[in-house]
Amino acid sequence: MKKIVFFALTVIFLIAFLSSCNLQTVRITGTPKLEAPLGATSIVLNDFLGDFEDQLEESLNGLTKVKDKPLTFRFATDLVNISMSDFFSVDQIDFNDLQENISIGFDIPNLPSLASQSITLPTINPSSSNVDYTVNDLDVPSGVDITETLSLSVDVPNTGGSEQTIDSASLAQTISASGFDSITLSQGTFDVNVGMSVPLNTVEIKLKVLNTSDEIIAESAYVDISDGNTHSLSIDLTNKTLSSTFNLQPVFRVNTTTGSPSTSEDITIDILGITGGKISAASGVEFEETFNNSNTINLSLDADAFATATLNGSIEFTLTQPSGWQNISVVSNVELAQNGNVLKSQTLNTYPTSIDLSDIDIDTNNIDVTVNSTVTGASNSEFTTGTVSFGVTPNISVSSVKDAKVNLNTSASKPADLNRVDFASGKMIISATGVDFKEINGSVDFGTNVYTLTINADNNIELDLSGKTLDGDIEVVINTVSLDMPSNSSFDVDVNLDNASFGYIEYSKTGLEQNFSQNVEIPETIGNLVKQVDLNAGEIFIEWNNNLPMTIKSFINSEMLEINKSLDFTEGTSNETIDLSGKTLDFETYNTIDITAEASPVGYDGSILTLTPTNPIAPGDSLTFDATFTVRDLGIGKITIGATTISNELSETPIDLSSSDLDFLKNIEITTIPATINFDMQGIDDITASLTVLATYTYDDNGTAKTETKSIFGNISENFVATDFATVINRKPSDMVFGYKIETEEVILDGTDQKIGMSFELDFPMKFNVTQDATFIENITTEGDLLGRDADNREMINDLLDQIKTLDLNLDLSNTTGLDVGINLYNGSELIDTLTLSNSSISLNDLITEIKNNEPFSLTIEPFIPAGDYELANGEIAISFWASLDTELDIPINLNSGGDE
Incomplete structure (x- = not known):
């Protein structure tokens, strides 16, 4: 509005402003509105109503508006509403509260898993080695022949008593030996017998051995042959090389006094050969020598790694001869043995060559290799001393083992709540992918008992669990195994329990005894009026499903219903009923309808449950028992209503109309506030009962707080009684509360259409006088x-x-x-x-x-x-x-x- 006024005044101001300009004057007159x-x-x-309505709604729960003109509020409540037909209906006594379940259930513990274990089988790691022997000097073979007898005449001059040496190449004799081309001797002598035919003054002789180039190889010392006898002469050939053709030249030293100028003497030279000779090198010598030596193939095994193992593969032998050998053969007999027991022997004459050890059984000892060789030189051989070496290279592995030490140990704790089980069936299977076990030395410890492991038809390790008892922790111990070697000597072994089931179980479990105690409260309006109810029909219906391998013992008790009964809940699904006809609900003695039930497995002592199932139970099986207790189909014979007095409050909070801030509420006088008591009696003529409704309040009486009570009273025979509460409300009371009191005499209801009803209504019509x-x-x-x-x-x-x-x-x-x-x-x-x-x-x-x-x-x-x-x-x-x-x-x-x- 202020903007509109301002705009209008601005327009007026604009017109006035225009009039102030120096213009020809024209008068404008108007009356804008x-x-x-x-x-x-x-x-x-x-x-309008303010605190008045708020106070009523807060105090009188259920206050409703029932009329628009005059605006009217009403508070109405049933104080008593009892009939034979609906006495046990849900809205009075709810027997659904007496439907109860009992459940007993538990899971049979799973047996623990046993962790996979790694097995590493013993393997052989044979070392390569050599079998060597040294070929030293040869004895001069018998085929070496240097024997020959030489006869020659020598002119011996008369030296007139002085010594003269006769050393003439013309005296040299060519010797042709057989059996060699050349030999080098490390020791030995060339032995010759020499003699002169007739005695002569002093004549001495020595022999020189010359090669074909007349180079002196060796020579002997002088020997005196003057006596005409035969004398021995030796030439040392140590470290000398002798060809098969050589020269032998005699040298004479003479001192004669013969009468003639010279004398021709016959000299005999008898070549005896080589004595004590050792050949260190030779060419063209035929010979045969034997040599032997041994060594060990180290398998690098612990003594208890296995009992026996079957080998696969071979041992290769190579031969290394002295570099100067030619046309010399080496034939060897090789023997492979353990602990003196020959594994295999074989003659080798070509190299390299192998000895096959496949399918040969060995133990954990090292393999001894013994080589016996025959070395033979041909007529065209070249020989020198040196070392003959046999290289021994094992190319062997284990194809299977017997009683291999594996030291497998795996364990698992028995479930703590599983005291003992006897297996009805099942197997413990110990297996490894790609491995066929043949023999086993091992066991399974189940606590008190230890059971031996065996090999099954699938070549797995097995323990048949049937009839076995487990009452402690599980420990699997494998000491040795026999098996064909897998591709990998280290592999994982799985331990599984297949299709295990129990024929006997001792199970540690608390809380299997179940119970319930159910109490249905009797509504106060019934409990205060009704002494007892006689039932002519009804039952407690009990149905159960018991998949425990035992009977569940149950006990049912009710003081109100006078029930004290034992029940056996057998295995399977079944039901049973407890008849309630003829029972009396004594409300004078009891204020609740009670049912108590207990159930527990037969033989259960509160901590240990023993199961002996007809059909075996598997680990992890869920065993349950469920029972439902239901009160149903009740029929009422008669109801006894007792003499009683019932009193209670109708107001939830006090009403306070004394403190409103509005004149409207302070200065009104409400015309009427009708209050009514209604009685509804059907099929009952001989009952005496009365109802009193009271309003207690405080009001201001000319500055003095005064407390009064307004009441309405009626007998049941009057059908209804009315009064007016306007005076009370117009006093603007504070702390006003409504209450009631019911007084009855005893009566028996025995008809289905009988009914007792008492109700109270209080109307607040908004008809009033405003005094100022x-x-x-x-x-x-x-x-x-x-x-x-x-x-x-x-x-x-x-x-x-x-x-x-x-x-x-x-x-x-x-x-x-x-x-x-x-x-x-x-x-x-x-x-x-x-x-x-x-x-x-x-x-x-x-x-x-x-x-x-x-x-x-x-x-x-x-x-x-x-x-x-x-x-x-x-x-x-x-x-x-x-x-x-x-x-x-x-x-x-x-x-x-x-x-x-």
Whole structure:
């Protein structure tokens, strides 16, 4: 509105401004009228009632609106509602609460997994070696022949007593030996017998051995042959080389005194051969010598690695001869042995060659290699001393082992709650991919008992579990195995339990005994009135599913239903009933209907459960027992209602109507608040009962707090009783609470259509008298300046206020509440005017000057309800406000007479 007023005044100001220009004068006169809203408000029913409705709803649970005109609230409640037909219905005694389940269940523990183990079989790592022997000097073979007898005549001169040497190449004799081309002797002598035919003065002889080039190879010492006898002569051939053709030249040393100038003497030279000779090198010598030596192939095995192993492969032999040998053969007999036992022997005459040891069984000892060789030289051989070496290279591996030491040990803890099991079936299988076991030395420790492992038809290691007892931790020990060697000597072994089942179990388990205790509370309205109920039908129906391999023992008890019964829940699915006809529900003695049940496996002592199943149980099997107890199909014979007094509160919280801030609630007098007691008796004529409803409250009696009680009383024979609580409410009470009391005599109900009902109703119709004008909402004050003035427009708007002719406040009211509404208009605390439904506007002309002089300027609007009688409807009051302004303008405008400005 303030923007609209400001815009209008600005237009007026613009016209006035134009009139100030130096123009030819023209007079313009008008009365423009402006309207703009000042505000609006509305109030609905709850705003009228305020604390009154809040207090009622908070205190009286279930308060509802039952009528729009006059607006009426009602509080209604059934205090007693008992009938034979619905006495045991869900909304009174809920026997669904007596449906209960018992469950006993547990899982047979799984046997522990045994970790895979790695087996590393012993392998042989044979070392290469050599068998060497040294070929030293040969004995001179028998085929070497240097024997020959030479006869020659020598002229011996008369030396006249002086010594003379006869050394003439002409005396040399060529010797042709056989059996060699040349020989070098490391030792030996060339032996010759020499003699002269007749004695002569001193004659000495020595022999020189010359090669064909007349080079002296060796020579002997002189020997005296003067006596005409035969004498021995030796020539040392140590380190001398002798060809098969050589020269033998005698040398004479003489000292004679014969009468003639010279004497011809016959000399005999008998070559005996070589004595004690050793040949260190030879050419063209035929010979045969034997040599032997041995060595060891180290297998690098522990003594207990296995009992025996079957080999695969061979041992290769190579031969290395002295570099100077030619046309010399070496034939060897090779013997392979362990502990003196020959594994294999073979004669070798070509090299390299191999001795096959496949399928030969060995133990863990090293292999001894013995070589016996025959060395033979041919007639064209070349010989020298040196070393003959046999290279021994094992190319062998193990194809299978017997009783291989593996030292496999794996274990697992027995489940703690599995004290003992006897296996009905199953196998422990120990296997390795690609491995066929042949023999086993091992066992499985199951606690008290140790069982031997065997080999099954699939060549796996096995323990047949049938009949075996497990009462301790599991330990698998394998000492030795026999098997064909796999491609890898190290492999993993898996230990699995296949198809294990138990024929006997001792299971450590607590909490298998199950019980429940169920109590259904008797509703207070029934328990206080009913002494007992006689049943003529009904049962406790028990059904179960027992897959435990035993009977479950159960005990069922109910004090109210007088049940004390034992039941056996056998294996399988079955059911049983407990008849309730003839039972009495004694509500005078008991305030609940109770059922207690216990169940536990037969033979269970609270900690140990022994199972001997007909059909074996597998590890991990779930064993369960479930039973459901249901009370159903109850039939009522009769109900005995006892003499009793019942009292209780109807108010959840006290009602307080003394502190409302609104005049409306302080200044009204409610016309009537009817209260009614209703009795509904069907099929019952001989019962004595009464109902009293009381309202206790405090009110202000001329400044004194006073407490009183308002009551309504009725006998059951009166059907209904009514009274009025308006006086109580009009006193604006505080701490007001409602309560009731029921008193009955004993009666027996034995018909299906009999019923006892007591109820209370309290209505709050909004018919009242307003004793004096009363406000019903807070005052409404316009915000800011009425004309929207501020620092920018204040001077202009104040100047233009002189042009305003009239200023009115208008009102538009919509009212569906049934109440009259008035409006008081205030300037501050000064009452300007009062507007009722017959007035539509209030003049503010007298305030124009005050509005101009006071910024900001605001108005206060106070709605009120005039004194009078009313019926409040469920509606609302809506009020709209606006201002209207009339202006009178008389503005001269001067127009230009020409082009001058």
